[in-house]
Amino acid sequence: MMKKNIGQVLVDTEVLSKIDLDQHLDAAKKENLGIIRYLQEKNLVTEDQLAQAYASQNNLEYIKNITEEMADPILLAKVPLKFLKQQIVMPIRYKGATVLVTANPNDFQPLDELSLIFGKDAAIVVSGFKVILDAINHYYPLEGADQMMEDLEEENDVSGLSFGEIDERDIMSSANDAPIIKLVNYVLFQASKMSASDIHISPGEKEIRVRFRVDGIMHQFMMIPKRTQAAVSSRLKIMSGLNIAEKRKPQDGRIEIRVGEKRIDIRVSILPASFGENIVMRLLDKDKGFSELDSIGLSERDLKEVKKAITQPNGICLVSGPTGSGKTTTLYSILHRLNDPKVNVVTVEDPVEYQLQGITQVQVNPKVELTFANALRAILRQDPDIVMIGETRDQETAQIAIQAALTGHLVLSTIHTNSAPAIITRLIDMGIEPFLIASSIVAGIAQRLVRKLCDKCKVLYTPTSEALESLGIKPEAGKKYEYYKPVGCDECNQLGYRGRLPIFEVMTMTDDLIKLTMERGATLALRKQAEKDGMTTLIHDGIRKLELGLTSVEEVVSVATSHAESSEEEIG
Numbered sequence: 001m002m003k004k005n006i007g008q009v010l011v012d013t014e015v016l017s018k019i020d021l022d023q024h025l026d027a028a029k030k031e032n033l034g035i036i037r038y039l040q041e042k043n044l045v046t047e048d049q050l051a052q053a054y055a056s057q058n059n060l061e062y063i064k065n066i067t068e069e070m071a072d073p074i075l076l077a078k079v080p081l082k083f084l085k086q087q088i089v090m091p092i093r094y095k096g097a098t099v100l101v102t103a104n105p106n107d108f109q110p111l112d113e114l115s116l117i118f119g120k121d122a123a124i125v126v127s128g129f130k131v132i133l134d135a136i137n138h139y140y141p142l143e144g145a146d147q148m149m150e151d152l153e154e155e156n157d158v159s160g161l162s163f164g165e166i167d168e169r170d171i172m173s174s175a176n177d178a179p180i181i182k183l184v185n186y187v188l189f190q191a192s193k194m195s196a197s198d199i200h201i202s203p204g205e206k207e208i209r210v211r212f213r214v215d216g217i218m219h220q221f222m223m224i225p226k227r228t229q230a231a232v233s234s235r236l237k238i239m240s241g242l243n244i245a246e247k248r249k250p251q252d253g254r255i256e257i258r259v260g261e262k263r264i265d266i267r268v269s270i271l272p273a274s275f276g277e278n279i280v281m282r283l284l285d286k287d288k289g290f291s292e293l294d295s296i297g298l299s300e301r302d303l304k305e306v307k308k309a310i311t312q313p314n315g316i317c318l319v320s321g322p323t324g325s326g327k328t329t330t331l332y333s334i335l336h337r338l339n340d341p342k343v344n345v346v347t348v349e350d351p352v353e354y355q356l357q358g359i360t361q362v363q364v365n366p367k368v369e370l371t372f373a374n375a376l377r378a379i380l381r382q383d384p385d386i387v388m389i390g391e392t393r394d395q396e397t398a399q400i401a402i403q404a405a406l407t408g409h410l411v412l413s414t415i416h417t418n419s420a421p422a423i424i425t426r427l428i429d430m431g432i433e434p435f436l437i438a439s440s441i442v443a444g445i446a447q448r449l450v451r452k453l454c455d456k457c458k459v460l461y462t463p464t465s466e467a468l469e470s471l472g473i474k475p476e477a478g479k480k481y482e483y484y485k486p487v488g489c490d491e492c493n494q495l496g497y498r499g500r501l502p503i504f505e506v507m508t509m510t511d512d513l514i515k516l517t518m519e520r521g522a523t524l525a526l527r528k529q530a531e532k533d534g535m536t537t538l539i540h541d542g543i544r545k546l547e548l549g550l551t552s553v554e555e556v557v558s559v560a561t562s563h564a565e566s567s568e569e570e571i572g
Contacts, residue, residue, distance in 0.1 A: 003057060003058070004057060005057075006035070006036060006050075006053055006054065006057055006106075007021050007025065008021075009053045009056050009057045010039075010045065010049070010053050012056075013049075013053060013056060015045055015053065016045075024038060024039060024042075024044065036050070047103070047128040047129045047130055047131075048064070048128045050128075051103055051126050051128045051129070051131075054103075054104055054105055054106065054126050055105075057106075058105045058106070058124075058126075060105055060124055060125055060126050061125045061126070062125070062126050062127065063094070063101070063125050063126070063127050064127070064128075064131070065127075065131060066090070066092060066101065066127060066131060066132065066134075066135035066139075068490060070092040070093055070094055071092060071093075071135055071138075071139035072091070072092065072093040073139070073140075075091040075092065075093065075098060075118070076090070076091065076136075076139065076140050078091070078117055078118075079091065079114065079117065081136070081140050083110070083113075084136050084140070085133065085136055085137075087107075087109075087110035088102070088103050088104075088129055088132050088133060089101065089102045089103075089110045089111065089114060089132070090132050090135060091114060091117075091118055091122075094123075094125065097122075097123060098119070098122050099122060099123045099124070099125055100118065100122050100123070101124075101125050101126070101127050101132055101135075102124060102125075102126060102127075102132075103127065103128060103129040103132055105124055105126055111124060137259070137262075138193070180228060180232060180235055181235060183224065183228070183232065184232060184235045184236065184239075187199065187201075187210055187221070187222075188257060188259070188264075188266075189259055190212075190221065191221075191281075191283060192259040192262065192264055192283065192285075193259075194212055194214055195214065195215075195499075196212035196213055196214050197213050197214070197216075197282065197283060197324070198212070198213040198280060198281065198282050199211075199212055199280070199281040199283065200212075200213070200218070200278075200279075200280050201232065201236075201278070201279040201280075201281075202273075202278050203229050203273065203275040203276035203277065203278065204226075204275055205226075205275055206226055207223045207224065207225060207226050208223065208225070208226060208228070208229055208232070209223055210222045210223070210224060214493075214495070215451045215452075215495070215498075215499065215500050216324065216449060216451065216500060217451070217495075229276050229277075232279075233270070233277050233279065236255075236268060236270075236279060236281075237251070237253070237270070239255045239257075239268075240253025240254055240266075240268040241253050241254070242268070242270065247272060247277060248272055249272070250269070250270060250271050250272065251268075251269075251270045252267070252268065252270075253267075253268040253270075254266065254267055254268065254351075255268060255281075262285060263285075263286040264283055264284065264286065265284045265286050265353075266281050266282065266283055266284070267281065267282040267284070267351070268280075268281050269281075269282075286354070286355075290329050290332045290333050290336065290354060291329075291333055292333060292336065292337070293306070293307070293333045293334060293336070296329075296330060297501050297502050297503070297504070297545070298504055298506070299504070299536060299541060299544060301506075301536060302504050302506040302541070305443065305506050305508050306334070306443065306445065306506060308508070309442045309443035309508060310334055310337070310410065310412075310443075312410060312442050313408065313410065314405055314406070314407075314408045314409055314410055315405050315410060315411070315440055315441065315442035316402065316405045316411045316412075316413065316440050316441050316442065317334075317410070317411070317412050317413075317442055317443045317444075317445070318392065318412075318413055318414065318415050318423050318441065318443075318444050318445070319331055319412075319413070319415075319445045319446075319447065320414065320415045320416065320417040320418075320419070320420065320422070320423050320426075320444065320445065320447075321414075321416075321417075321446055321447045321448060322416065322448075323416075324449070325447055325448050325449055325502075326449050326500075326502050327414040327447065328353060328390070328414065330445065330447060330502070331388055331412050331413075331414065332353075332354055332356070334412060335347070335356060335359065335388055335412070336356065338386055339358055339359055341358065343385040343386055344360075344382070344383055344384050344385050344386070345359045345360070345384065345385065345386045345388070346359070346360045346361075346362065346379045346382055346384040346386075346387055346388075347359060347360070347361045347362065347388040347389075347390070348362045348363075348364060348372055348375040348376060348379060348388070348389055348390060349361060349362070349364070349388075349390035350363065350364040350372070350390050350391070351363050360382070362375050362379065364390070372389060372390065372391065372393065372394075372397045373394070373396040373397045373400055376389060376397065376400045376401065376404070377400060380400075380404055380409070384409060385409065385410065386409070386410045386411075386412070387401075387404055387409055387410070387411050387412070388411075388412040388413065389411065389412070389413040389414075390413070390414065391413065391414050391415070391416075392413045392414065392415045393415075393416075394430070395430045395431045398427060398430050398432050399432065402432065402436050402437070402440045405440040406436070406439065406440055415427075417446070418446070419446045419505060419523070419527065419537075419538070420444040420445060420446040420505045420507035420535065421444070421523050421526035421527040421530050422446075422523045422526075423441070423444040423446075423507075424437055424441070424444070424513075424517050424521075424523075424526055425522070425523045425526070427441075428520060434517050434518050434519075434520055435518060437517055438514045438517040438518050441509050441517075442508070442509055443506065443507065443508050444506075444507045445504060445506050446504070446505040446507075446538060447502045447503065447504050447505070447538075448503050448538060448542075448559040448560060449500040449502055449503075449559070450501060450502075450503055450542065450545065450551045450555040450556060450558075450559055450560075451497035451499075451500050451551065451552075451555050452497060452498060452499045452500055452550055452551060453484055453485075453486055453496065453497060453498075453549070453550065453551055453552060454486065454487075454488075454489060454491060454492035454496055454497060454498040455498075456489050456491040456492065457486070457487040457488060457489035457491070457492065457496065458484040458485065458486060458487065458496070458549070459484060459485060459487055460482055460483070460484055461483060461484070461485045462483065463483050463553045467553045468553070470557050471539060471542075471543055471546075471553065471556060471557060471560075472539065473543065481546075481547040482549060483546065483549075483552075483553060484549050484552065485552055485553075486552060497555075501545065501550060501551065503538055503542045503545060503556070503559070503560060504536070504538070504541050505535065505536065505537050505538045505541065506535065506536065507530045507535045508533075508535075510529075510533045512529050512532075512533065513529055513530060513533065516529055537560075538559075538560040539556070539560040541560075542555075542556035542559070542560040543556065
């Protein structure tokens with residue numbers, strides 16, 4: 001029986017109608033393109049639809065995902081990484097046998113070449129192009145740390161290595177690089193794979209400690225020989241465009257790398273310390289993006305109040321919290337919602353973390369005196385409707401922001417305080433007059449990040465009465481809900497947690513709060529009034545997330561209870 005062409009299969013599976021297919025065939029012919037390439041370029045079929053059509057055409061099985069259990073590192077190691085990525089094919093362990101996965105079974109050459117390695121009897125299955133590429137990038141076994149340490153020991157003088165050119169290549173393709181380059185690439189790759197936010201390279205007296213910060217918690221990753229210190233430091237300085245010869249002063253730089261298809265921006269900070277240069281790198285996944293405002297985790301009441309505040313024609317909305325609490329991400333979610341061709345939105349940031357289409361984004365540069373305050377003055381001459389300031393860190397910036405709000409602009413910014421009510425007292429401490437604060441602030445948002453329980457391994461348990469009481473929950477009230485605790489599995493790297501989620505405290509300026517502000521009220525008095533006006537505190541929002549089974553008692557206790565100074569009522 002003659003095999004159907006792929007266009008007919010797409011019609012049979014109702015991806016396209018017969019009329020549409022005929023029209024696309026004519027259009028593809030005019031553009032001198034094959035029908036598949038035409039459909040892909042015009043986004044008329046998805047990768048999954050095409051893969052399923054190929055599977056149907058060739059009577060092959062289609063698999064939607066390639067899991068860690070399928071990705072056998074022994075099989076993968078038999079084939080060069082470059083070949084797999086160029087041909088988009090992959091050997092896997094499936095149903096107890098060696099199977100070859102392809103996005104296009106009609107492309108026989110790479111399958112024939114793999115058959116020479118794995119045998120002609122190896123079965124073939126079909127999966128999506130991106131599914132296969134992601135699996136190759138995620139599961140291909142890079143050279144292990146032990147082997148790299150052996151290579152380093154074989155080098156007579158690592159300090160004199162030639163580091164080569166820094167380019168845009170994938171850091172995974174490092175098979176022929178010098179040991180130090182492979183070591184640095186290995187650390188960067190593993191940090192990316194573990195979704196680390198920071199890498200710490202800390203020199204000691206006899207060796208160098210490498211640690212990753214994952215979901216806010218520091219984890220030791222590996223120890224590397226002391227003799228490699230100068231070479232590792234030099235390699236990272238070259239990558240970030242810093243002065244290799246300078247070892248006495250702090251330096252800051254930036255690296256852009258690719259790990260598979262993922263683009264990562266790395267901010268590098270080098271600080272001279274007792275046993276050499278301490279290196280800290282902050283990783284930002286440029287392709288990760290940010291959530292819509294409706295889905296960042298605000299309660300119904302808080303979401304309503306935030307939407308009301310950011311739709312004001314003028315005023316200031318401040319987001320507070322410690323470093324790394326997700327303030328900037330929340331502001332980006334707000335900006336994304338406000339972004340409209342009818343309004344002019346301008347930001348000043350340090351640095352610009354995400355690119356937002358349709359928004360003018362300015363990065364501060366102290367070397368040319370482009371500070372937050374100076375940039376803000378210039379921005380106000382650009383006829384903005386909405387202004388976002390990365391951080392209100394001094395009186396000058398705060399004063400200009402308030403003047404902007406009073407002259408008809410909506411201003412968004414971050415500030416470092418422990419709670420939403422403390423935003424008001426912090427501005428007063430900066431030297432801002434209370435009447436200016438009372439007439440310009442429309443909302444204050446405090447937030448923290450708690451680790452999210454891994455859905456694969458979390459288990460039900462009954463917290464102790466002491467743990468519940470530390471959150472102000474009465475024992476009888478605690479029996480109404482189910483609580484979970486972390487366990488640890490392969491999915492979450494045995495941590496029990498995977499990712500983080502914010503807890504919020506949203507304060508809107510009521511008449512009573514305005515009056516207290518004018519009277520220079522203390523933070524505690526402001527907090528009590530805000531709670532009376534309906535503000536949900538950090539601890540109460542944490543309990544809400546706890547009762548939804550999203551996080552653990554310990555996580556909420558660790559980030560919220562120290563800021564619940566006035567929440568004396570027990571929850572019943």
